[in-house]
Amino acid sequence: MGHFRRSRLFLMAVRFAPWLAMALLIVPVAGGLAGVIGPAFGWLPALDGHTVSLTPWQALWRQPGLVDMISLSLVTALASTLGALILVILLLGALLETRAFRAIQRLLSPLLAVPHAAAAIGIGFLLTPSGLANRAMSPWLTGWSYPPDYLFPGDPWGASLILGLVAKEMPFLLLMSLAALPQCQAQSHHRLARMLGYAPLTAFLKGVLPNLYPLIRLPIYAVIAFASATVDVAMILGPSNPPTLAVSVIRWLNDPDLDRRFMASAAALTQLGVTVLALLFWWLGERLVVKLMSQTLTSGRRNHGDRLIGGLATGLTWFILGLLGMSLLGLMLWTLAGYWPFPEAWPWPLTIGNWMEAADTAWHSVIQTAVIGLASTAIAMTLAIGSLESEIQYHRRMRRRTQLILYLPLLVPPVAFLFGLVQLQAQLHIAPGWFAVILGHTLFVLPYVFLSLSESYRRLDSRWAQVAATLQASPGEVFRRIRLPLLTLPLLTAAAVGFAVSVGQYLPTLLLGAGRITTLTTEAVSLAGGGDRRLTAVYALLQLTLPAIGFSLAIGLPKLLLRNRRGLQPA
Amino acid sequence: MPGNDSDNILHLDAIDIRLQETPLVAIDTRIEPGEILTVMGPSGVGKSTLLAFIAGFLDPAFSARGNVWLQGRELTRLPAEQRRLGLLFQDPLLFPHLSVGGNLAFGLRDGNSRRERHAQIDRALADIGLPGYADRDPATLSGGQRSRVALMRVLLSRPHAMLLDEPFSKLDMTLREEMRSLVFSRIHQENLPTLMVTHDEADAEAAGGRVFRLLPPT
Structure with missing residues (x-):
């Protein structure tokens, strides 16, 4: 019983x-x-907001640089997603069923486990003027004995932010694509297209991708949403004045002036709108690509610069992998560094003092x-x-x-x-x-x-x-x-x-x-x-x-x- | 000895495929234009491996020696897409993202004007008894219709030789007869040297050519 x-x-x-x-x-x-809707319209009894008004929105519109913040969020989200997706597509197309692909796959999977913030910190340290990348090339190649003067990370165009997001999102999209490949009979279709005379990358683009894309659409949208609203990566790699909208929301929220919370709520709702807008732009882009490409799909052309584009994709992938690898090495060196003046590529002597100090x-x-x-x-x-x-x-x-x-x-x-x-x-x-x-x-x-x-x-x-x-x-x-x-x-x-x-x-x-x-x-x-x-x-x-x-x-x-x-x- | 350049002969020159030094398939023969050589054997005997080797998809776990010659070109060093071999798979594998006409256009070589391509596709569809089907979704076709479209798609890519990978095994009995005669008659018509892999005696009989039997490994 x-x-x-x-x-x-x-x-x-x-x-x-x-x-x-x-x-x-x-x-x-x-x-x-x-x-968040209530406070955005002035209603938050805990902070004595008892009337519904548009004051928080007016305060938000008056913030200097609001438009810049919004466009920065939009541009970095769309550019980084596009970059990561193109890399994944070209990589799959050029290397599917080759041995190099398995190696890259093995290297990329553990990268998925690297937290966003750690990756961002590593990349920032690597590429900053006094970072490991410049040290490795100085002074013998560049002639620099002092760090050059440029702003990175945190450049006003968001390039460092985009780079960091691409490096982190690419493994995710690749893994989601790999999981979806069997579902759309990718291997059979790819072989079929090649037997019909299509070069590997073109065979992938014309015969596999149209069936793969619908299966990875949701993960792609998740990447766009993440990139448009990320706070930690944008704080580390993004520009600071003005920062992206999401970072501003957090700043306003943490402002000692509690009244700012009303405005922060309005900004949080605006962030939702920005993410929706980014998704909408992407969706329109999808339509456009489908429209433009439908003729090309059946044009019978079997090779669209396969070797060149494939080579470029492979090169870029190794670049991203190298970037992440070097970032990791850089992080390790910094934790062991005592005195480490600029053009030196290796800190000497190494010390565990930093670890001891942080231990508690x-x-x-x-x-x-x-x-x-x-x-x-x-x-x-x-x-x-x-x-x-x-x-x-x-x-x-x-x-x-x-x-x-x-x-x-x-x-x-x-x-x-x-x-x-x-x-x-x-x-x-x-x-x-x-x-x-x-x-x-x-x-x-x-x-x-x-x-x-x-x-x-x-x-x-x-x-x-x-x-x-x-x-x-x-x-x-x-x-x-x-x-x-x-x-x-x-x-x-x-x-x-x-x-x-x-x-x-x-x-x-x-x-x-x-x-x-x-x-x-x-x-x-x-x-x-x-x-x-x-x-x-x-x-x-x-x-x-x-x-x-x-x-x-x-x-x-x-x-x-x-x-x-x-x-x-x-x- | 490679075949004469002008002859459309598929020459399997001393081919020997092994899996970790265990001999799997060994074949040495010349397939004349329009001839259909049937390779038979129970499953797991290496028929598909032979086909994969000729087509250019051999799994790196296997090692292979020997050359494949077609129209005086040595194929084994070429990537799959440059071998000009038409491979008919077990499944029709019509692209679900393209219409029936789009699938045929995918096979058609480029070069002509768009109007000429459309005309070619219409003729090809009429040829296989599917006139006016260009805009149909391949998912709405019957099994037999799909197989015919798949055959036509391969032929439109103007292959120099054909490989058939158990092409009729998934069709039911009545369709099988019909597809066999269609495929074989097209092969004779286009004078293509053909290698067919099958485990169905009836396929071999219908092909009417030489039969090469692979034995299970001892």
Whole structure:
């Protein structure tokens, strides 16, 4: 009897999981947006705003440089997404089914785990006038014995911001594309086109891409939304006067003058509009490309500068990889540097003094980061597994609309709805702290965990479960004793992805923790604004190390624990 | 010995494909214009590997020796797209993003005016009994119609030789007969040397040419 009851309990929990997951994704975003609308129109009882007015908007329009901020956000978002996408397309087209491609793929995957802030700090340090790039070329090539005088990062055109975003978004888009390739019969279509005489890149552009693009459209939109509203990367690499709109929102929000919060709310809503506008521009661009290219697709031309463009793409990809690799090296050197005058390419003597100095406070941040990361990953994993299990138990596949809900926190600018959540938090007298921060992180961890896990979960051969069921196993037992063990590897990978996403979060910690909770990311970002490169580098490197440990465990644990189960080993 | 330049002969010159030094396929033959050589054998015997080698898609896990000559050109050093081989796959693989006419246009070599290309496609469609189908979505075609479009798409790319990879195995019995006679008659008509890989005796019989049997590895 107990066996039977347990089984019903399991099925009930599984039935509720998808609803709980959806609620977790929808309620904070919708509630947060609602929470920002009131103050944007002057209504915020906590701050004595009792009348509805347009004053916050008038104050916003009067801000110097508002138009520049908006156009900077738009341009950097669209340019970086376009750059990353073009690189991914050309790379796939030129190198699909070649050996070099596998090497690049292996190098790019770990880059996905690098937190945005760490990558941005690394790139900034590398390319700054006194950075490693110039040191490596000075004075023997450039003749410089003093750092040259140019503004980078933080150039007024946002070039450094665009570069940083491209480097970070390209691995993401590539991974999403790789996952989508089998779904659109990419290999068969590519071979077919080549047998018909099309050069590899042209074969990809004309025969594969039109079917691939619809499958990666949502991830692309997520990249645009992220790039248009990013705060941490823009704070580190973007111009500071005026900065992007999202950065300004945070500045106004943190202004000691509490009245500025009304204006900040209006700005947060404007940020939502800017993101929508960026998506709209992109969508129009899609139409235009389809219109312009429809003739070319069937023109019969078999080679559109294949070799040149392919070579260029390969070169650029190696450039990006080199950039990230050099950034990492630069970070390491800075953490070990004592006295390191300009043209020297190598700090000498090396010291661990910086690490010792940072140890006390950094340790504290490491713990907090890990706790938040583990907690939010655990919640997200439970919800994702429950939702996927319910698909199996109740034979309901996720529909396209539900897929969109999954992307909700990735499409709505966090700066807009998190800020609203903070207002609500104050309104409802919920103390900011651990609970809010962990839930805030879960909101962003859940979509990635789900996306990472869903393919393997759905593709698992259903006959295993059928065999177990004929051996009298209940649904709960099948889940616990069959499905979970068989999925050890994807489960661990999804958990590592989730943990990495949490470690990289900046805004949820900053806003929902009200400054009382610090993680490696919040520390690294605030240090990056100061002048202490050594300490910043220590934090950036630590920030990068935590997800790396997560991924090492995800790969290493199965090798150790399942050493006598070769069928479950990573390939 | 390579074939004479003017002869459209597909010459498989001492081909020997191995998987980690285990011999898999060895063949040495000349396929005359319009001739259909059938390569038969149970699955897993290396038929597809031979085809992949000739077409230029051999998995790097295999090692291969020997040369493939076509119209006096040595193919194995050329990338797949420059070999001028028409490969008919098991599936029709019509591009879902293009119309039926668009799929044919994809195969058609470039050079002519747009109007001339349209006329060519209309003629080709009439040729396979699908007049007026140019704007149709390939997803709305029947299995047999799709196979015919796929055949025509290959022929429009003006290949110098044909490779058939179990081209009829996914069609039902009645369609199979029909497709066979269509494919074979087009091959004879265009005088193309052809290598067909199959496990269906009836295919070999219908082709009426030489049969090369691969034996399971011992």
